[in-house]
Amino acid sequence: MRIIYCKSMKVIFGLIVILSCLVFITCQEQVVSPDDRISMLPLETLPEVRHPENNPASEEKRLLGKYLFYDPILSGEKDIACVTCHLPNLGYSDGIDLSIGVGGVGLGTDRADHSGGRIPINGRNSMTIINTAFNGIVSSHQSYDPLEAPMFWDGRRNSLETQSIGPPAGFNIMRGNAYGAAVTYDSIIKRLQRIPEYQLLFDEVFGGANSITTENIAKALAAFERSVISANSPYDRYVKGEKEALNKNQKLGLQLFFGKANCATCHSGPMFSDFSYYALGVPDNVKRSDTDKGAAGVYLFRTPSLRNAGLTAPYMHSGTMSTLEEVIHYYAAASSGNPEVKTIDTKVQPLELNEKEISNLVEFIHALTDDSYDQEFLTRVPSGLKPGGN
Numbered sequence: 001m002r003i004i005y006c007k008s009m010k011v012i013f014g015l016i017v018i019l020s021c022l023v024f025i026t027c028q029e030q031v032v033s034p035d036d037r038i039s040m041l042p043l044e045t046l047p048e049v050r051h052p053e054n055n056p057a058s059e060e061k062r063l064l065g066k067y068l069f070y071d072p073i074l075s076g077e078k079d080i081a082c083v084t085c086h087l088p089n090l091g092y093s094d095g096i097d098l099s100i101g102v103g104g105v106g107l108g109t110d111r112a113d114h115s116g117g118r119i120p121i122n123g124r125n126s127m128t129i130i131n132t133a134f135n136g137i138v139s140s141h142q143s144y145d146p147l148e149a150p151m152f153w154d155g156r157r158n159s160l161e162t163q164s165i166g167p168p169a170g171f172n173i174m175r176g177n178a179y180g181a182a183v184t185y186d187s188i189i190k191r192l193q194r195i196p197e198y199q200l201l202f203d204e205v206f207g208g209a210n211s212i213t214t215e216n217i218a219k220a221l222a223a224f225e226r227s228v229i230s231a232n233s234p235y236d237r238y239v240k241g242e243k244e245a246l247n248k249n250q251k252l253g254l255q256l257f258f259g260k261a262n263c264a265t266c267h268s269g270p271m272f273s274d275f276s277y278y279a280l281g282v283p284d285n286v287k288r289s290d291t292d293k294g295a296a297g298v299y300l301f302r303t304p305s306l307r308n309a310g311l312t313a314p315y316m317h318s319g320t321m322s323t324l325e326e327v328i329h330y331y332a333a334a335s336s337g338n339p340e341v342k343t344i345d346t347k348v349q350p351l352e353l354n355e356k357e358i359s360n361l362v363e364f365i366h367a368l369t370d371d372s373y374d375q376e377f378l379t380r381v382p383s384g385l386k387p388g389g390n
């Protein structure tokens with residue numbers, strides 16, 4: 001009896017020791033778990049959208065802006081709309097290296113120039129309009145002014161309102177040969193006034209006589225763009241506390257992104273952009289006859305947001321990199337691919353990354369995708385033209 005009692009005491013004691021060891025090991029693992037390491041990083045999510053005081057949001061204005069965004073009525077030859085180069089199913093970009101404007105036929109990767117040389121090539125890769133409501137925001141703790149929001153690869157315009165006035169007047173973008181640049185908006189306004197549905201919508205949204213103006217067209221377009229938001233990616237859900245929203249590889253990729261790979265030096269804040277300009281020596285697109293000198297004529301280009309980058313290939317201002325892997329290989333080599341750019345920004349240094357690390361970085365960038373933004377492709381617009389054009 002006594003012997004059995006002793007033996008079972010030993011077994012129980014042994015079990016306690018083993019259990020304590022297990023608890024100890026588990027605790028040790030938790031101390032250095034990826035989630036703990038990540039929690040030290042400056043991870044940010046997007047705040048609420050801010051609308052300029054002189055362009056408050058309303059549902060009617062958003063819808064009017066969406067009609068205008070899809071309607072080829074804003075183009076000289078009535079063959080192209082904003083949406084032609086900013087397609088919802090391609091993350092509001094167009095899937096090709098250099099956008100094709102006037103004289104193009106087809107949508108997305110099927111689009112080709114049919115102008116027979118009449119229209120010169122447009123020299124840049126399309127940018128997404130998703131989350132452009134947040135352009136310029138460098139931290140969710142800091143205020144930002146939507147009227148100062150930088151636009152384009154070279155930041156040459158500020159605010160969505162100012163930006164949207166440009167494309168309809170651009171010869172190879174939307175205007176073509178139908179009218180001269182100076183009378184672009186006189187012509188567009190006359191066209192819109194002749195369409196009762198537009199006249200009614202502008203009156204409702206902006207009130208008063210003469211509601212169809214250049215300024216109000218721009219305001220409606222901007223209001224629509226500010227409604228195209230994507231802020232609930234797996235990354236966002238992770239930061240808000242859903243620890244399983246990122247898989248193991250994405251967590252490793254995130255740590256590389258903020259650590260050894262040094263990406264977050266520039267791709268920082270809630271937009272994964274510092275909205276600054278750098279010379280990375282990205283090669284020119286050979287379809288261009290000249291070199292693209294970027295901002296200030298010294299090959300500076302804006303750090304683009306990486307949100308939804310998984311949807312917007314090809315990459316860079318010249319559209320010369322077709323995959324995210326290719327982009328990362330370019331960074332790892334840290335040498336200029338453009339003979340015009342002798343030295344690239346010193347923040348880009350050679351990286352020792354193995355293929356597994358590169359694929360983890362790519363997986364992390366895919367975790368910045370949230371395709372729950374407005375993807376509804378309009379099937380009719382008030383002009384009766386085909387939404388999106390040719």
Ligand code: HEC
Nearest residue numbers: 081082085099100101124125126127151152153164167173
């Ligand atoms: C021919 C294709 C094409 C058409 C049509 C077009 N865009 Fe673009 N869009 C581009 C390209 C290319 C860029 C980048 C240009 C640059 O950086 O110089 C761009 C940039 C933008 C940006 C800047 C995004 C950012 O983060 O800086 C906005 C906003 C935008 N377009 C909205 C519009 C609107 C609104 C219309 C219609 C009025 C329109 N686009 C028509 C091709 C097009």
Ligand code: HEC
Nearest residue numbers: 261263266278282301302303304315316317327331345347
């Ligand atoms: C020195 C600042 C800087 C650093 C560091 C940096 N980037 Fe960039 N990134 C940029 C700029 C600027 C561009 C646009 C360059 C151009 O088009 O000429 C860009 C473009 C990109 C693009 C293309 C996005 C698009 O929409 O075309 C991706 C993807 C990207 N970077 C990922 C990364 C990754 C991953 C890292 C880390 C390995 C990284 N970047 C490090 C500034 C930086």
